[in-house]
Amino acid sequence: MPERRGLLVILSSPSGAGKSTLARRLMSWDASLKFSVSATTRVARPGELEGQDYYFVSEEKFRRWVKDGELLEHAHVFGNNYGSPRGPVQEAIDAGRDVLFDIDWQGAQQIQKSALGSHTLSIFILPPSIVELRRRLISRGQDTADTIAKRMRKSWDEISHWDGYDYVIVNDDLTETEEKLKTIIRAERMRVAQQPRLLDHVRKLQNEFEDLT
Amino acid sequence: MPERRGLLVILSSPSGAGKSTLARRLMSWDASLKFSVSATTRVARPGELEGQDYYFVSEEKFRRWVKDGELLEHAHVFGNNYGSPRGPVQEAIDAGRDVLFDIDWQGAQQIQKSALGSHTLSIFILPPSIVELRRRLISRGQDTADTIAKRMRKSWDEISHWDGYDYVIVNDDLTETEEKLKTIIRAERMRVAQQPRLLDHVRKLQNEFEDLT
Numbered sequence: 001m002p003e004r005r006g007l008l009v010i011l012s013s014p015s016g017a018g019k020s021t022l023a024r025r026l027m028s029w030d031a032s033l034k035f036s037v038s039a040t041t042r043v044a045r046p047g048e049l050e051g052q053d054y055y056f057v058s059e060e061k062f063r064r065w066v067k068d069g070e071l072l073e074h075a076h077v078f079g080n081n082y083g084s085p086r087g088p089v090q091e092a093i094d095a096g097r098d099v100l101f102d103i104d105w106q107g108a109q110q111i112q113k114s115a116l117g118s119h120t121l122s123i124f125i126l127p128p129s130i131v132e133l134r135r136r137l138i139s140r141g142q143d144t145a146d147t148i149a150k151r152m153r154k155s156w157d158e159i160s161h162w163d164g165y166d167y168v169i170v171n172d173d174l175t176e177t178e179e180k181l182k183t184i185i186r187a188e189r190m191r192v193a194q195q196p197r198l199l200d201h202v203r204k205l206q207n208e209f210e211d212l213t
Numbered sequence: 214m215p216e217r218r219g220l221l222v223i224l225s226s227p228s229g230a231g232k233s234t235l236a237r238r239l240m241s242w243d244a245s246l247k248f249s250v251s252a253t254t255r256v257a258r259p260g261e262l263e264g265q266d267y268y269f270v271s272e273e274k275f276r277r278w279v280k281d282g283e284l285l286e287h288a289h290v291f292g293n294n295y296g297s298p299r300g301p302v303q304e305a306i307d308a309g310r311d312v313l314f315d316i317d318w319q320g321a322q323q324i325q326k327s328a329l330g331s332h333t334l335s336i337f338i339l340p341p342s343i344v345e346l347r348r349r350l351i352s353r354g355q356d357t358a359d360t361i362a363k364r365m366r367k368s369w370d371e372i373s374h375w376d377g378y379d380y381v382i383v384n385d386d387l388t389e390t391e392e393k394l395k396t397i398i399r400a401e402r403m404r405v406a407q408q409p410r411l412l413d414h415v416r417k418l419q420n421e422f423e424d425l426t
Contacts, residue, residue, distance in 0.1 A: 126414065130421035149426070156422050159415065167403045168411055180403060187400030190380045190393060198381055201339065202372065208343035209369050213362070 004196050005118050006034070006093035007188060010101045010108045010165075011181075013125035014155030016136035018171050022125065023102045025178045026185075034092035036101045039065065042080035045142065055085065073103065073110030078150065084111070093118045098185070105161035121188050123181065124165035128172045130155075217409050218331050219247070219306035220401060223314045223321045223378075224394075226338035227368030229349035231384050235338065236315045238391045239398075247305035249314045252278065255293035258355060268298065286316065286323030291363060297324070306331045311398070318374035334401050336394065337378035341385045343368075 013019040027035050039055040041062050050056055057065075062081045065071050074083030084101060092099050093116060101111060112120050127133040133155060137148050162168055167184050171177045188194065226232040240248050252268040254275050263269055270278075275294045278284050287296030297314060305312050306329060314324060325333050340346040346368060350361050375381055380397050384390045401407065 126411070127418070130418050130425060134425060152422070152426060156419075156426075159418060159422075162411070162415060163405055165405060167400070168405050168408060169403060170411070170414060180399075183396050184400045184403060186393075187380070187397045190382060190397060192376055192378060192381050195381060198339070198375070198383070201383060202375060205340070205343050205372060206369075209365070209372075212343060212347060213365060 004096040004194060006096055007098040007185075007194065008089075008093070008101065008111060008116065008118050008120040009033075009098055009185060009188075010103060010111055010120065010122040011125065012103060012105055012108050012122065012158065012161075012165065013171075014127060014133060014158040015151050016133045016140075016155065017125045017127040018136075018174055018177065019102055019125055021174065022171075022178055022181060023100060026100060026181055029178075029182060030098075030185075032097050034088070034097045034099045036084050036089050036099050036103075038082050038103070039071070039085055040080055040082045042082075072114050072116070073107040075104060075106045077104070077154070082107075090116070098189075104158055105164065108165070119188070119191070119193060121167070121184070122165040123167045123169065123184060124162045125177065126159065126162060126168060126170045128170060217309045217407060219309055220311040220398075220407065221302075221306070221314065221324060221329065221331050221333040222246075222311055222398060222401075223316060223324055223333065223335040224338065225316060225318055225321050225335065225371065225374075225378065226384075227340060227346060227371040228364050229346045229353075229368065230338050230340040231349075231387055231390065232315055232338055234387065235384075235391055235394060236313060239313060239394055242391075242395060243311075243398075245310050247301070247310045247312045249297050249302050249312050249316075251295050251316070252284070252298055253293055253295045255295075285327050285329070286320040288317060288319045290317070290367070295320070303329065311402075317371055318377065321378070332401070332404070332406060334380070334397070335378040336380045336382065336397060337375045338390065339372065339375060339381060339383045341383060 011019055011023055027033055037051060037055060039057050039062060041057060041059050044056050048054060066074055070086055071083035072086050072089060074081060084103065084107065089099050108122050134152060137151055169177050169180050224232055224236055236248065240246055250264060250268060252270050252275060254270060254272050257269050261267060279287055283299055284296035285299050285302060287294060297316065297320065302312050321335050347365060350364055382390050382393050
């Protein structure tokens with residue numbers, strides 16, 4: 001029986017547009033979805049868990065992974081390295097599970113070029129307004145004014161790449177946006193290429209047809 | 214302001230797989246959707262309405278339309294001609310309305326090649342079983358055994374082209390299939406290319422960003 005390879009679902013947005021919350025909601029919606037946990041050289045923020053939010057690794061280990069081709073994509077942001085380990089993704093798609101990536105536009109482009117043999121779909125979440133975006137960045141209460149200004153510039157850099165994505169959603173309402181994300185994933189799963197097992201159904205129909213005529 | 218061109222949504226399936234009912238349900242779901250009424254040279258069946266189910270035209274008129282390029286696609290089936298008039302479709306997509314086609318695989322291929330400048334998405338509805346398909350063809354009570362046998366062969370010819378479509382749905386349950394069709398159309402409308410007005414939103418964000426930094 002022909003087996004399905006998992007989809008690569010890329011979610012990008014500027015910081016503060018609700019992406020992490022949305023990714024978490026998608027993960028609890030569909031247990032077959034696999035979240036690609038990024039590796040990073042930055043230190044953990046309060047509450048962040050190793051292996052769940054990130055793999056926290058040393059500069060040395062990160063460089064070795066890059067050299068050995070162990071990362072599907074990697075980027076340098078605000079002095080820290082971030083990357084997507086290949087192993088867990090490869091394992092998931094081989095088992096027919098779709099993989100969700102929470103990465104920026106640079107990572108998205110690298111994933112789309114990676115030769116994983118899976119269909120990639122990319123979704124960009126736009127904020128309803130920049131004022132609102134800044135408000136959310138400030139309300140985290142973790143960053144200095146300088147850091148917030150830097151994040152705002154990075155946010156704009158991110159937004160400016162919105163039209164390189166397959167789908168775009170303006171996150172006016174978190175629940176509506178969650179529904180829209182599910183709609184996109186559900187639809188992509190109905191593509192012919194995503195349903196290799198339909199071949200068995202068509203063979204069954206053919207046998208029935210031959211028996212009847 | 215950049216304007217959206219309507220999508221071309223092609224629905225194909227063997228006769229008796231529920232396609233007409235599904236097309237009707239989609240039309241009552243979304244008033245902005247435009248149904249492409251086919252022209253045919255066959256006589257109207259009881260209950261069929263001119264301009265709603267088909268445009269019933271003479272052989273002479275049909276041939277003139279083909280010659281003048283007035284049909285986006287046309288096919289000869291069981292001694293009758295069928296085709297999709299270009300005018301109403303062009304008008305609808307120019308106004309940003311999506312158009313729904315209920316046509317066979319030959320028509321689908323011709324629509325996809327037609328230079329209408331719109332994105333085309335094609336959906337194939339598979340029956341759960343051939344026995345069920347034949348039951349539905351017989352229960353119409355309109356056809357002779359010979360006609361039913363001919364329709365069954367045509368049905369198989371249609372089914373054999375299932376994998377040339379973008380999406381495939383097995384119609385196990387009419388309401389579920391209706392939901393799946395809506396999911397596909399909703400998702401396709403979230404594609405970047407289908408939302409040219411987002412450019413205005415991004416410009417608004419850019420102005421806000423420049424005011425704040």
